[in-house]
Amino acid sequence: MTLLVGSFTMGLILSLLALGVLISFRVLSFRDLTVDGSITLGGSVAAILLASGWNPWLATLIAFFAGAIAGTTTGILATRFQINGLLAGILVMTGLYSVNLRVMGKSNLPLMKETTLVTFAQSFASSEAKWSFGRWEVSVQDICVVVMVAGLISSVALLMYAFFRTNLGLAMRATGDNDQMIRALGVEVGWMMTFGLALSNALVALAGALLVQYQGFADVQMGIGMVVWGFASVIIGESLVGSRQIGLLLVGAVMGSILFRLLVAIALRWGLNPNDLKLVTAVFVFAALVLPDAITHLRKRMAST
């Protein structure tokens, strides 16, 4: 049961990553690889501030803005300097590795006695308190953490939903959908792209900040493969909600992230070697990208014979 609650919380936290990737990958149609670096950036900025005794809310907020700066950098490289989007992301991601080491001062930073958002949430219940559901017992502290994280993610998702219905948000969606059209309607596409990437990476960094507070340490390697994780969540989410409407896409990304984390937890429980996890994730995303087309193709061939 603890495992289940743990994976659920983890899935919730990483749904911020999925929401960030949703903005770049689906809304802007930009394959942004900055994510691997910016999630670690969010984590390391939050960790170092917490270790120096900052208020956890403030530390988390600053991590958010650090991510926005990373996204802005990628945006400027891709639009002002006309570098291929994938390459721009790789450049910033690579650069961020050193930045993250600089921020933390070492490759791994544990958070032991510091007050974090997680310890803050836990402080609402005593460590012995348990709720039992039939045969299962759940620590009330764990529940408090889930509730806090869920509250945070719902507010972020609601804000995003509202934003995508404003004039500015509509223009951002159109930028990814048809840039020729939106340019003819007076929007500077480069600026809008950069703004969207800033927002996307800010959310990713926020995920990183919550992640280190939840797992109790920041590590310079923690971002490896996270962008693929984000793609997987978004793709699962799309098949869950079966729609490209923006509100449903947001819900889908959150659900996809949680479901994916649960699937991974089950697979690990069944004996999947954790070292193989990234390979399995990559193969999964490959299949999810290729299978729908392959199936339609196959159906057509079946129909024609």
Add this chain to the structure above:
Amino acid sequence: MLELENIAKTFHAGTPNEVRALRGVSLKIEPGSFVIVIGTNGSGKSTLLNAVAGSFIVDTGRLKLKGHEITRWPEHRRAQFIGRVFQNPFSGTAPSMTIAENLALAAKRGRARGLGWALGSSVKTDLYERVRAMGLGLEDRLDNAIGSLSGGQRQSLTLLMAGLLKPDLLLLDEHTAALDPKSADQVIRLTEEMIRRDKLTTMMVTHSMHQAANLGDRLIMMVQGRVLHDFQGAEKQRLSPEDLLARFEEVRCSEQLDETASEMLSRQYV
């Protein structure tokens, strides 16, 4: 309204693919006039419209629009004055967004876009009325994705979007060329209605001699990146599709003459 002063543009300059698309075009368009632009393939008629819209910056020459020197303005900045419809019906709308959302985007053409609701109730009623007035029966499908509509319907909506905030200049780039004849007629009817009602200054590129003869109050014929003929007033009104075809034939003959002459000379002297 619009003044072009000897504008020129060469693509891929200095390479084997060099194309001298515009070779010095000067033009002055009065407010409220409806200018038809025709020409053979590669004559620079679409390039002319793109130069005005700002798809690229011209190599030489100057452009003035509504008293502003816009020669070096990027496309998105010129959009505050210009409404555009493209040849490809898919170019003018965002397919995954709804009809209402597309129209709301156009309702802010060239203006600051802030955090106000894009589809407030007053905006929605207004858009509903505008779509209903088109008479295509799309007003009850405002929440459908625009990608689910036919090319003709999308082009009609693009036209509505271009004219939603009366533009100072409307640019139509062969906007019926990719449509079936029935949809093309419908879009032309809507175009005429809108231009007449809002007294829009318009430049329309067309490949149809029929449209060229029947629409507009001025006609420009382009050949090899230059303006060859410029018919205005009564002279324009007298033009028939046959006259226009005859002019094209002349161009073709003279071009052929050039070719045979140069061939003959090269055979004799090279």
